[in-house]
Amino acid sequence: MQSQTIDPAKTELNHHHSTATVGHHEEHPDHRLFGLFVFLVAEGMIFLGLFGAYLAFRSTLPVWPPAGTPELELLLPGVNTVNLIASSFVMHNADTAIKKNDARGARIWLAITAAMGAIFLVGQVYEYTHLEFGLTTNLFASAFYVLTGFHGLHVTIGVLAIVAVLWRSRVPGHYSNEKHFGIEAAEIYWHFVDVIWIILFGLLYLL
Amino acid sequence: MTQAQIQETANFPVRIDEPGARKWRDYFTFNTDHKVIGIQYLVTSFIFYCIGGVLADLVRTELRTPEVDFVSPEVYNSLFTLHATIMIFLWIVPAGAGFANYLIPLMIGAKDMAFPRLNAVAFWMIPVGGLLLVASLAVGDAPDAGWTSYPPLSLVTGQVGEGIWIMSVLLLGTSSILGAINFLVTLIKMRTPGMGVHQMPLFCWAMFATSALVLMSTPVLAAGLILLAFDLLAGTTFFNPTGGGDPVVYQHMFWFYSHPAVYIMILPFFGAISEIIPIHSRKPIFGYKAIAYSSLAISFLGLIVWAHHMFTSGIPGWLRMFFMITTMIIAVPTGIKIFSWLATMWGGKIQLNSAMLFAIGFVGTFVIGGISGVMLAAVPFDIHVHDTYFVVAHLHYVLFGGSVLGIFAAIYHWFPKMTGRMFNEFWGKVHFALTIVGLNMTFLPMHKLGMMGMNRRVAQYDPKFTLLNEICTYGAYILAVSTFPFIINAIWSWMYGEKAGNNPWRALTLEWMTTSPPAIENFDGFPVLATGPYDYGLERANEGVPLSDPNPLLSAGPNSVLRADPDEPYPTIESDLEQRVSGNKD
Numbered sequence: 179m180q181s182q183t184i185d186p187a188k189t190e191l192n193h194h195h196s197t198a199t200v201g202h203h204e205e206h207p208d209h210r211l212f213g214l215f216v217f218l219v220a221e222g223m224i225f226l227g228l229f230g231a232y233l234a235f236r237s238t239l240p241v242w243p244p245a246g247t248p249e250l251e252l253l254l255p256g257v258n259t260v261n262l263i264a265s266s267f268v269m270h271n272a273d274t275a276i277k278k279n280d281a282r283g284a285r286i287w288l289a290i291t292a293a294m295g296a297i298f299l300v301g302q303v304y305e306y307t308h309l310e311f312g313l314t315t316n317l318f319a320s321a322f323y324v325l326t327g328f329h330g331l332h333v334t335i336g337v338l339a340i341v342a343v344l345w346r347s348r349v350p351g352h353y354s355n356e357k358h359f360g361i362e363a364a365e366i367y368w369h370f371v372d373v374i375w376i377i378l379f380g381l382l383y384l385l
Numbered sequence: 386m387t388q389a390q391i392q393e394t395a396n397f398p399v400r401i402d403e404p405g406a407r408k409w410r411d412y413f414t415f416n417t418d419h420k421v422i423g424i425q426y427l428v429t430s431f432i433f434y435c436i437g438g439v440l441a442d443l444v445r446t447e448l449r450t451p452e453v454d455f456v457s458p459e460v461y462n463s464l465f466t467l468h469a470t471i472m473i474f475l476w477i478v479p480a481g482a483g484f485a486n487y488l489i490p491l492m493i494g495a496k497d498m499a500f501p502r503l504n505a506v507a508f509w510m511i512p513v514g515g516l517l518l519v520a521s522l523a524v525g526d527a528p529d530a531g532w533t534s535y536p537p538l539s540l541v542t543g544q545v546g547e548g549i550w551i552m553s554v555l556l557l558g559t560s561s562i563l564g565a566i567n568f569l570v571t572l573i574k575m576r577t578p579g580m581g582v583h584q585m586p587l588f589c590w591a592m593f594a595t596s597a598l599v600l601m602s603t604p605v606l607a608a609g610l611i612l613l614a615f616d617l618l619a620g621t622t623f624f625n626p627t628g629g630g631d632p633v634v635y636q637h638m639f640w641f642y643s644h645p646a647v648y649i650m651i652l653p654f655f656g657a658i659s660e661i662i663p664i665h666s667r668k669p670i671f672g673y674k675a676i677a678y679s680s681l682a683i684s685f686l687g688l689i690v691w692a693h694h695m696f697t698s699g700i701p702g703w704l705r706m707f708f709m710i711t712t713m714i715i716a717v718p719t720g721i722k723i724f725s726w727l728a729t730m731w732g733g734k735i736q737l738n739s740a741m742l743f744a745i746g747f748v749g750t751f752v753i754g755g756i757s758g759v760m761l762a763a764v765p766f767d768i769h770v771h772d773t774y775f776v777v778a779h780l781h782y783v784l785f786g787g788s789v790l791g792i793f794a795a796i797y798h799w800f801p802k803m804t805g806r807m808f809n810e811f812w813g814k815v816h817f818a819l820t821i822v823g824l825n826m827t828f829l830p831m832h833k834l835g836m837m838g839m840n841r842r843v844a845q846y847d848p849k850f851t852l853l854n855e856i857c858t859y860g861a862y863i864l865a866v867s868t869f870p871f872i873i874n875a876i877w878s879w880m881y882g883e884k885a886g887n888n889p890w891r892a893l894t895l896e897w898m899t900t901s902p903p904a905i906e907n908f909d910g911f912p913v914l915a916t917g918p919y920d921y922g923l924e925r926a927n928e929g930v931p932l933s934d935p936n937p938l939l940s941a942g943p944n945s946v947l948r949a950d951p952d953e954p955y956p957t958i959e960s961d962l963e964q965r966v967s968g969n970k971d
Contacts, residue, residue, distance in 0.1 A: 209499045213570045220562050220604050227608030227638055234634045235623070244629065313619060317629045320621035324612065 214363050218370050221332075225374050228328065232321050232381060243318035248310040250383055258301040259379050262333075265294035266372045269340075273365045279355045281347060288344045288361070291368065295337040302330050322382055329371070329378055336371045339364045404501065405905040415509065417501035418905060422508050423487025424803060426479050427796070429508075433475035433515055434789075438865060440468040445827075445861040451848045461844040462529035463546070467518065469532035470550065473646065474557040475515045477788045481653035482507075482564045484795055485592045487803065489568060491896035492586045494577025496906040499570040503563055510560035514553045521549040531842060533639060536624035536632050540616055551614045558603045558610075558642075561649075565599035568592050577895070577911045586894045586918045587676050591656025594680035595649050598687060602645040609638030633698050640691035648687040650784060651751075652680055654791025655722055658744050661798045662726050663919045664892045665741040666733030670919040672725040679718035686715045696767045705764050712762035719755055723748060739813030743794035746821050750786025754779060757832065772842075775835025781828040790820070793871070800875075801889045805901040806882030812874040819867030826860030894918045 236242045272287035311319040343360045347353050353361055404418035405411070412425055444464050447455040456464065486504065490497055498504045521527040528550035530539035539547050572593050576585065613635060615621040622628025624635040655676075663670040670676065692700060692708040726748055735741060757779040761767050770776060793816070800808050830853040839850045846854070888897040895912055896903075 209570055209574050212574060213500060213566055216566045216569050216600065220566065220600050223601055223604035224608050227605035227641070228612075230605075231608065231612060231623070231634055231638060234637065235631060238631045238634075239629065313615075314621055314628075317622060320615065320623060324615055324621070328611070 210359055211362065211366075214366055218366070221370065222374075225328075225377075228325055229377065229381060232325060235317050235321060239317065244316045247316060247318050251305075251308075252383060254301055254305050255379065255383055258298050258305075259375065261294055261301070262298050262372055262375055265291050265298070266369050268294060269365050269368045273358070273361055276353050276358045276361050277355050281350070281353060284353065284361060285344060285347055288340055288347070288364075292337055292340045292344065295333055295340065295368075299330060299333055299337070302326065302333075325378060325382060329374055332371050332374070336364070336368050339367060404497070415505050417497070417505050419486050419490050419498045419501065419504060420803070420903060422504050423483050423485075425508050426483030426486055426511070429511055429515070430476045430479040430483060433471050433479075435868065436519065437468050437471035437476055438868065440464050440471065442861050442865050444468060445858040447844055448846070448854050449858040451846050451851055451854075453844045456844075458844045459529065462531075462542075462842075463522070463527035465842060466528050466531055466550075467522065470518060470528070470554070471515070472784070473532065473650065474554060475511065475518070477650045477784060477792070478557075478561055478646070479511050480792045481592075481595065481650065481788075482561065484588075484653060484657060484792075484799070485564075485568055485595075488799065488896055489571055489589060489592060490575070491802075491899065491903060491907055492589055492894055493572065493575060493580060494895050494908060494912040495571060495575040496908070498567050499575060500567050504567050507560045507563035507567070510556050510563075514556035514560065517549055517556070518553040521546050524549075533643070534613070535639075536613060536616060536635050537626065539613070540625060544617060547617055548614070551610050551617070555607060555610055558607055561599050562603050565596035565603075568596040569600065572596075577914070579914050583674070583677075584914055584917060585677075587659035587670065587673065587680075588653070588656035590677040591652045591659070591680050594684040595652040597681075598645045598649055598652070598684040601688060602642045602649075605638055606642030609635055609642075612638075633695070633700070636695050636698055637692070640694045641688075644691040644694060645684070645687045647780075647783065648683055650788045651791075652683065654747070654788050654795065655680065657791055657795040657798070658726060658747055659722070660892075660894065661740050661744045661794055662729050663733075663921060664798075664890050665736045665738065665744070666730045667736075667921050668729055668733040669917075669921055670725065671728035671731075672721070673917075673919065675721050676725050679721045682718040683715060686711060686718070690715065693762055693767070696764050697771045709762055709764050713759055716755065716759050723752060723755075738797070738810055739808060739817055740794050740797035742814065742817045743790050743797060743820075746817065747787060747790040747794055750782055750790060750821075750824065754782030754784075754786050757782065770835050772840060773835035774831040774839045774841055777841050778828050778831035778835060781831070785824055785828065790824075793817075793820070796875075798890075799896075800878070801885030802896055802901050802903070804879045804882070805885055806878050807885050807889065808878045808882065809874050812870045816867055816871045816874065819863055819870070823860050823863030823867050827857050827864060828860075830854075830856050830860075893920060 268287055269291040272284045272291065275281075275283035275287055306323075311322075313320055313323045343353075343364045346360060404416060404421070406416065406418065406421045406424075412421060412428070416422065416425075443456065444461070447453070447461055447464075449455075453461070486498065486508075489495075524545060526543040526545040528534070528539075528543070528546040530542050530547065534547065534550060572585070572589055582590075612621075612623045616623050616625055616630070622630040624630045624632045626632060659670060659676050690708055690712045692704060693712045696705055696708075730745075757775070761770070761776065761779055797808055797813055800806070834850055834853050834857075837850065839846055839854075885901050887899065887901050889901075890897070893916055895914075895918075898912055899907055
């Protein structure tokens with residue numbers, strides 16, 4: 179129905195022409211960055227919901243973790259935590275490098291971050307296979323697996339995002355000190371995943 | 386390439402996400418134009434309104450007699466569960482998003498939403514989620530634990546149906562989160578130069594508050610549903626008391642979303658009514674800032690009242706006290722809005738067209754729903770009528786008498802902008818009369834039924850409730866009939882209605898400053914504001930809104946197109962053209 183009143187000068191090939199010269203809405207990095215922050219608020223609220231539920235379960239039961247739950251080993255997750263926190267700093271180096279137009283340096287730092295993220299995931303899987311309780315053992319076990327698993331899913335997405343950025347940066351000049359939204363977005367997401375893990379580690383292992 | 390080939394190529398969409406609709410078929414594509422997406426949302430959600438309405442009439446048919454004689458109790462449970470889920474997640478919430486998609490960029494003078502492709506993705510989740518839900522009827526195992534899906538009940542009834550329900554609601558929730566992100570970024574970052582937050586139309590304020598609420602509350606529902614899905618499919622016992630879990634935690638998580646959801650469902654239409662009433666009363670809005678800030682107050686308070694749905698769940702007394710008080714406080718910002726609308730109409734030149742009739746109907750019935758809401762906020766009264774038809778009456782007065790009348794008011798008001806054609810007023814008024822009669826006949830007796838003690842969600846009841854239930858059922862049939870004049874009128878007017886012109890209501894907000902329907906990318910350049918959005922009848926309103934980069938279509942006599950003289954009713958098409966021509970001579 180809208181076809182009748184569309185200004186022909188603005189449509190079809192002319193439309194492409196004008197968007198190519200004027201700049202399309204996709205090319206507003208400031209909006210995308212702000213959009214990412216708004217998105218992370220929503221992500222944060224999911225985790226907040228899960229943390230809240232965990233605390234609620236914890237407060238309704240007289241003994242926590244329920245009697246008979248094997249003690250959690252702290253060494254491996256501790257090393258993993260240090261690894262994840264360190265990877266956030268490594269990731270920041272990638273961002274700093276690209277802002278200095280050092281594409282090669284950025285690629286190296288990105289690769290190291292992805293590797294550290296992968297190590298974290300391997301460590302988590304290793305921990306899962308060696309724990310003495312399963313998903314349905316008791317409420318604590320269920321919450322443990324669901325919360326760490328949901329976080330692990332986010333780490334996986336983060337690693338994939340970094341790999342995607344790395345793949346794109348193989349084209350010389352794809353990222354530069356003026357145009358590096360991809361790297362910045364991956365970095366912010368990675369920091370977010372890191373912060374969530376620190377809260378999660380405190381809740382599940384230390385509290 | 387020859388000129389002819391270029392021409393030929395130009396007539397076919399090159400990419401699947403080519404923005405804009407040229408043919409009706411374009412509405413079935415992955416289109417990134419916010420106006421196409423807006424109409425996709427509106428039409429899709431209206432289809433689901435019809436499906437949900439049929440389910441509602443089946444429920445009412447069962448309840449016409451005290452015995453179980455129309456459908457089996459199991460089917461009955463599925464009917465009311467699906468009715469509620471569809472009406473909430475597939476009709477009212479997406480309809481609000483539809484108007485927001487269509488109007489926000491136009492109202493703030495932007496070319497499109499901040500993330501057009503994300504916008505299209507968010508829309509296409511709706512039909513997928515909806516079909517999933519409706520398909521559960523076909524597999525014969527539809528969800529039947531009520532739209533709240535309280536465990537442990539939802540864990541022991543049909544597993545397939547419950548799983549489908551969780552998947553579908555997660556999908557629809559994701560869609561509304563993505564939509565909210567888009568609205569927030571667009572509203573904050575893409576206003577035309579010179580438009581501060583206090584020059585934003587009130588619909589934009591309302592959508593800002595709504596989106597913030599979606600962003601804060603919907604993810605918590607998602608978290609609850611994830612845990613519920615684990616309980617249902619993986620054998621965990623988060624919400625199952627037999628394994629040490631706590632079903633009340635689910636209720637907290639569910640209502641942390643689902644109470645704010647009622648504001649997600651009403652705030653956009655508060656915004657729409659705030660646009661409609663001043664325009665059709667030919668008066669500046671009374672208390673612009675009060676209406677704008679009260680939306681924010683409602684959305685903040687909406688986040689801290691959820692447990693008033695759980696007064697009978699065994700939560701501690703001091704907590705009930707807190708939630709009772711915060712719930713009652715919400716009546717204050719809501720009352721501010723109601724009084725502002727009444728004060729706007731006071732002494733105005735009210736044009737009683739379909740849009741305004743629905744808007745006035747909205748104010749009237751919403752007040753009834755609001756008052757019964759304050760009654761329910763009082764703990765002792767709530768305990769007395771808990772899970773009775775009084776609650777059903779209250780929520781339908783708010784959601785039907787509020788949101789649905791608001792949706793129709795908004796459709797009648799913006800139909801000329803969306804389609805370039807006028808609605809047939811006579812059939813619009815018939816639609817309004819049938820709706821208002823049907824609505825009150827269906828839901829008013831439910832207050833009495835609830836006070837007498839009739840439970841909700843039952844297929845069989847004490848014969849002493851028969852008469853009132855019969856009245857409700859016939860009212861529901863009238864409501865079903867009332868949609869027919871609307872559907873036929875909408876299709877007919879869209880195809881053959883009188884041409885509307887750019888600004889048939891002589892409104893001052895920016896969406897009326899472009900063609901009807903607007904071209905792709907809405908405006909040439911950035912529109913510049915010369916008046917506030919509601920300065921009807923003020924001296925400077927006659928100046929109109931000049932554009933920085935005048936388009937002949939838009940600047941054909943802005944003085945004549947935009948003039949909002951309080952003594953002058955709407956222009957006819959002829960007088961509009963005359964004025965434009967004479968305006969051009971100057």
